[in-house]
Amino acid sequence: MITSKSNTKIKNVQALQKYAKTRKEQAAYVVEGAKMFAELPHSSIKELYVTAAFVDKYAKSLQGLPYEVVDERVFAQMSATKTPQGVLCVVTKLQYQLSDLLGKGEPLLLILEDLQDPGNVGTIFRTAEGAGVDGIIMSENCVDIYNPKTIRGTMGSIYRVPFIYTTKMQVIIEQLKAKKITTYAAHLAGEKIYDQEDYTKGSAFLLGNEGNGLSEALTERANKLIKIPMAGKIESLNVAIAATILTYESSRQRRQ
Numbered sequence: 001m002i003t004s005k006s007n008t009k010i011k012n013v014q015a016l017q018k019y020a021k022t023r024k025e026q027a028a029y030v031v032e033g034a035k036m037f038a039e040l041p042h043s044s045i046k047e048l049y050v051t052a053a054f055v056d057k058y059a060k061s062l063q064g065l066p067y068e069v070v071d072e073r074v075f076a077q078m079s080a081t082k083t084p085q086g087v088l089c090v091v092t093k094l095q096y097q098l099s100d101l102l103g104k105g106e107p108l109l110l111i112l113e114d115l116q117d118p119g120n121v122g123t124i125f126r127t128a129e130g131a132g133v134d135g136i137i138m139s140e141n142c143v144d145i146y147n148p149k150t151i152r153g154t155m156g157s158i159y160r161v162p163f164i165y166t167t168k169m170q171v172i173i174e175q176l177k178a179k180k181i182t183t184y185a186a187h188l189a190g191e192k193i194y195d196q197e198d199y200t201k202g203s204a205f206l207l208g209n210e211g212n213g214l215s216e217a218l219t220e221r222a223n224k225l226i227k228i229p230m231a232g233k234i235e236s237l238n239v240a241i242a243a244t245i246l247t248y249e250s251s252r253q254r255r256q
Contacts, residue, residue: 001052001068001069001070001071002049002068002069002070002071002074003071003074004074005073005074005077007074009047009049009068010070010074010077010078012090013030013047013049013078013088013090014077014078016028016029016030016090017030017078017080017148020144020146020147023093023144023146027092027093028046028090028091028092028093029090029091029093029146029151030080030088030089030090030091030148030151031088031089031091031151032079032080032081032084032085032087032088032089032148032152033081033085033087033152034054034058034085034086034087035155035156036089036151036152036155036156037061037087037089038061039156039159040089040091040159041159042064042065044091044092044094045065045089045090045091045092046089046090046091046092047068047089047090048062048065048066048067048068048087048088048089048090049067049068049069049070049075049078049087049088049089050062050067050068050069050070050086050087050088051069051070051071051072051075051084051086051087052069052072053072053086054085054086054087055069057086058087075088080148080149081148081152093146094158094159094163096135096162096163096164097164098137098164098172098175100135100162101134101135101136101137101162101163101164102134102135102179102181103134104134105202106200106201106202106203107134107135107181107202107203107204108131108132108133108134108199108202108203108204108247108250108251108254109133109134109135109136109137109176109181109203109204109205110124110128110133110135110136110137110204110205110207110243110247111136111137111138111169111172111173111183111204111205111206111207111218112124112136112137112138112139112142112207113139113141113142113169113206113207113208113209113214113215113218114139114141114142114208114209114212114215115138115142115143115207115209115210115239116142116143116209116210117143117210118143118147118149118150118153119149119150119153119240120210120238120239120240121138121142121143121145121150121153122149122150122151122152122153122154122155123153123240123243123244124136124239124240124243125145125153125154125157125158125161125163126153126154126155126157127240127243127244127247127248128157128161128243128247129157129160129161130248131244131247131248131250131251132247132250132251132254133161133247134162135161135162135163135164136161136162136163136164137163137164137166137169137172137204138163138164138165138166139165139166139167139169140165140166140167142165145158145163145165169218170217170218170221173204173206173218173221173222174221176202176204177223179202180201180202181201181202181203181204182201182202182203182204182223182224183203183204183206183221183222183223183224184197184199184203184204184205184206184222184223184224184225184226184246185206185214185218185219185222185224185225185226186205186206186207186208186214186226186227186228186242186246187213187214187219187222187225187226187227188213188227188235188236189225189227190224190225190226190227191224191225191226192224192226192227193226193227193228193229194226194227194228194245194246194249195249196226197224197226198253199249199250199253199254200253200254203250205243205246205247206218206219206222207239207242207243208239209239210238210239213236226246228242228245228246
């Protein structure tokens with residue numbers, strides 16, 4: 001049993017929780033909680049830490065897996081949550097290529113530019129899985145998907161929704177167009193309301209930063225600008241809400 005807070009493994013987990021640089025260097029990240037552990041592909045687990053109480057309660061779920069038992073007080077120090085559930089994994093980072101997002105004949109994609117809120121990105125991943133999105137493309141300045149808050153927000157969808165980061169967003173958009181995937185920018189200057197377009201063919205929605213919206217450079221690259229009508233005096237919707245509206249409209253059309 002690990003009983004010391006100064007244990008090198010404990011310190012390393014803490015660094016992975018706090019620093020994107022450490023996660024990048026080790027190509028690893030941390031997931032916590034019984035649900036996230038239950039849905040995690042076992043082949044991606046590098047290290048597994050549990051409390052004695054978790055072992056007593058979930059012994060069957062640990063069968064065949066090497067793990068280390070950690071003292072409750074030490075576990076609380078390595079956890080990024082206020083109420084740890086007694087299980088924490090160091091996991092190998094997921095690796096995808098653009099081709100992994102385009103496997104289906106008429107892919108449905110989300111393109112996120114410079115989103116900064118972990119909760120928004122986590123919610124978008126959950127929504128994407130529910131709506132049948134084939135993949136998510138993020139600019140290099142988007143929040144780190146492996147941030148503990150973002151991981152928790154995905155509620156396991158990170159394991160199942162392919163994604164990539166890119167430093168060449170404009171190039172990728174042109175590649176999508178070459179594959180006859182229509183790009184739609186969610187924009188206040190949209191000529192048509194979102195439900196007036198046909199998303200049954202290859203489609204990609206461009207969504208911009210929470211405060212600044214979509215950049216002019218990406219707006220100009222989009223095939224079409226679409227808008228979500230709003231009553232009252234509000235100027236825009238939360239980006240995760242906008243993603244939900246657009247992707248579920250696409251899902252509705254594709255079911256018909």
